[in-house]
Amino acid sequence: MITILKGVWPLFLAIGFLMTGNGLQGTLLGLRATFEGFDEATIGLIMASYSSGFLLSSVLTPKLIGNVGHIRVFAAFASVASTTVLLHAVFPVAWFWMLLRFCTGVAIAGLYVVAESWLNDASTNETRGKTISFYMVVTYACMALGQSILLFVRPESFLPFIIISILVSIALVPISLNDTPTPRISVPRSISLAKLYNNSPLGFVTCLAAGMSQGALFGMGAVFCAKIGLSVVQTGMVMAAALISVVPFQFLIGWISDRFDRRWVIVGSALLVAALTISATAFGNTGFLQMIVIFGLFGAFSLPIYSLAIAHTNDFLEVDEMLGASSKLVFVSGCGMVVGPILVGILMTYVSVNSFFAYTAVIHITLAVFAIWRMSVRSTVSVEERGDFVHVAVRATQVAAVTAVEEAEEQDGLA
Numbered sequence: 298m299i300t301i302l303k304g305v306w307p308l309f310l311a312i313g314f315l316m317t318g319n320g321l322q323g324t325l326l327g328l329r330a331t332f333e334g335f336d337e338a339t340i341g342l343i344m345a346s347y348s349s350g351f352l353l354s355s356v357l358t359p360k361l362i363g364n365v366g367h368i369r370v371f372a373a374f375a376s377v378a379s380t381t382v383l384l385h386a387v388f389p390v391a392w393f394w395m396l397l398r399f400c401t402g403v404a405i406a407g408l409y410v411v412a413e414s415w416l417n418d419a420s421t422n423e424t425r426g427k428t429i430s431f432y433m434v435v436t437y438a439c440m441a442l443g444q445s446i447l448l449f450v451r452p453e454s455f456l457p458f459i460i461i462s463i464l465v466s467i468a469l470v471p472i473s474l475n476d477t478p479t480p481r482i483s484v485p486r487s488i489s490l491a492k493l494y495n496n497s498p499l500g501f502v503t504c505l506a507a508g509m510s511q512g513a514l515f516g517m518g519a520v521f522c523a524k525i526g527l528s529v530v531q532t533g534m535v536m537a538a539a540l541i542s543v544v545p546f547q548f549l550i551g552w553i554s555d556r557f558d559r560r561w562v563i564v565g566s567a568l569l570v571a572a573l574t575i576s577a578t579a580f581g582n583t584g585f586l587q588m589i590v591i592f593g594l595f596g597a598f599s600l601p602i603y604s605l606a607i608a609h610t611n612d613f614l615e616v617d618e619m620l621g622a623s624s625k626l627v628f629v630s631g632c633g634m635v636v637g638p639i640l641v642g643i644l645m646t647y648v649s650v651n652s653f654f655a656y657t658a659v660i661h662i663t664l665a666v667f668a669i670w671r672m673s674v675r676s677t678v679s680v681e682e683r684g685d686f687v688h689v690a691v692r693a694t695q696v697a698a699v700t701a702v703e704e705a706e707e708q709d710g711l712a
Contacts, residue, residue: 305428307471307472307474308412308415308471308472309431309432309435310468310471311412311468311469311470311471311472312412312432312435312436312439312468313435313439314439314464314465314467314468315405315408315409315412315439315464315465315468316435316436316439316440316442316443317439317440317442317443317446317464318382318443318460318461318462318464318465318468319405319440319443319465320439320440320441320442320443320444320540321443321444321446321447321457321460321461321464322382322401322443322461323344323347323515323516323519324443324444324447324518324519324532324533324536325447325452325457325458325461325519326343326344326385326394326398327340327344327516327517327518327519327520327523328447328452328519328520328523328529328532329385329386329389329452329453330343330394330520331520331523331524332452332453333389335391336642336646337517337520337524337641337642337643337645337646337650338639338642338643338645338646338647339391339642340516340517340520340638340642341516341517341638341639341640341641341642341643341645342391342395342638342639342642343391343394343395343398344398344512344515344516344517344638344642345512345516345634345635345636345637345638345639346394346395346396346398346399346402347398347399347401347402347405347516348402348512348516348631348634348635348637348638349399349402349635350398350399350400350401350402350403350404350406351402351403351405351406351631351634352402352406352628352631352632352634352635353402353403353406354402354403354404354405354406354407354410355406355409355410355627355628355631356628358370358406358407358410358411359410359414361407362410362411362414367411367414367415368472368473370407370411371407371408371411371412371469371472371473372469372473373407374403374404374405374407374408374411375404375408375465375466375468375469377400377401377403377404378401378404378405378408378465379462379465379466380462381397381400381401381404382397382401382458382461382462382465383458383459383462384397385397385458386455386458408465408468411472412472413432415472433544433547434544437540437541437543437544438540438541438544440540441536441537441540441541442537444533444534444536444537444540445533445537446460446533447529447530447532447533448530448533451529452529488625490625490628490629493610493625493626493629496610497609497610498671499560499563499606499609499667499668499671500606500607500609500610500626501606501610501626501629502664502667503563503602503603503605503606503609503664503668504603504606504607504610504626504629504630504633505629505630505632505633506567506602506633506660506661506663506664507599507602507603507606507630507633508603508629508630508631508632508633508634508635508636508637509633509634509636509637509640509660510570510599510602510633510637510657510660510661511599511600511603511633511634511637512633512634512635512636512637512638513637513638513640513641513653513656513657513660514539514595514596514599514657516634516637516638516641517638517641517642517645517653518535518536518539518592518653519532519536520645521645521650521653522535522536522588524645524650525588525650527585527588531585531588534585534589535585535588535589535592536592538589538590538592538593538596539592539593539595539596539600540596541593541596542593542594542596542597543596543597543600543601545597546597546598546601547600547601547604550562550566550598550601550605551601551604554605554608558672559605559608559609560609560668560671560672561672562605563602563605563606563609563664563665563668564665564668564669566598566599566601566602566605567602567661567662567664567665567668568661568662568665569594569598570594570595570598570599570657570658570661571657571658571661571662571665573591573594573595574591574595574654574655574657574658574661575654575658577591577651577654578651578654578655578658595657599657599661602664603630606626606630607626610626640656641653641656644656
């Protein structure tokens with residue numbers, strides 16, 4: 298690990314600052330929007346705007362990098378992200394926040410693409426697997442760290458917005474001073490959405506479900522916590538629990554999925570999440586400690602589902618189709634992340650606050666039923682013929698997804 302960090306520590310440092318600031322910003326805006334009196338449907342639209350911008354930028358940024366280079370793109374997007382977060386506090390108007398969140402999504406995705414492509418290029422065949430794993434640990438740990446800042450600041454004040462702006466701005470320093478040669482971003486062979494679905498209907502639907510579920514979690518989780526009466530500090534700790542718990546469980550779930558039918562792992566994970574959320578809905582608004590447990594287990598079993606979808610889809614594709622498929626799956630999950638907060642916001646406004654858990658239960662039950670049906674009409678690929686599971690966050694860009702697939706291919710080739 299020391300050898301890996303020796304060459305790429307500036308990149309991890311930049312990613313750490315970005316993830317810390319971005320993790321804090323999502324929860325902060327959910328809480329601040331609630332304090333400003335926005336209804337849940339409006340907040341859902343605001344949060345979905347971020348996902349829309351993120352999705353668009355994830356597709357367009359690699360082309361922009363090809364035109365002007367990594368450093369210029371990173372500097373421009375860091376400036377945009379640093380400025381837009383401050384404007385939230387200056388103009389607390391719903392429609393303006395939607396525009397700001399869209400711009401933030403474009404900027405943050407662009408920053409991720411630069412950092413992830415540079416990280417991929419700086420890795421070797423021998424270190425890429427460990428680098429990806431460490432990248433995911435840094436991602437979740439720093440996003441959780443961002444929640445902890447709420448222990449020391451009041452979301453009603455201007456200070457947390459300043460802190461986020463500083464964190465994003467500081468991320469520019471290690472990237473700008475990094476002496477690693479700027480990488481090239483290759484464009485993978487394209488594959489249509491129709492062909493992707495025909496090759497692996499379950500992988501397609503699972504990616505969409507993962508995006509819809511996790512979009513609701515990250516977009517409306519803090520709003521839900523505030524609505525059931527949790528304090529700002531408690532809300533930050535609950536959201537952090539969902540991020541921290543996935544770190545150890547991703548390795549366990551990945552290990553199981555490489556040795557047994559991945560579809561049963563998807564079914565089991567989905568049903569566990571559904572059981573958790575149904576129990577929370579049935580028993581009404583539970584206390585802080587119960588929320589810690591529920592959100593922690595939710596993150597542990599729901600967040601790795603996206604990676605299971607990528608691994609399952611690749612089991613049914615030709616090698617030269619995998620990279621293009623990974624890019625399309627990012628698009629599919631991104632569409633889910635746009636839809637998720639909107640639907641949950643509408644349900645929480647016009648039905649009840651507990652619709653947050655009811656929604657996630659329906660999504661995961663539907664996924665489990667669809668997976669069981671697919672198992673009845675199609676046999677799986679044997680363990681010997683499958684690639685390895687590599688964890689990818691649903692918020693990752695196409696670069697991270699493609700990198701993960703490359704790693705899986707190399708592991709498979711060495712087996």
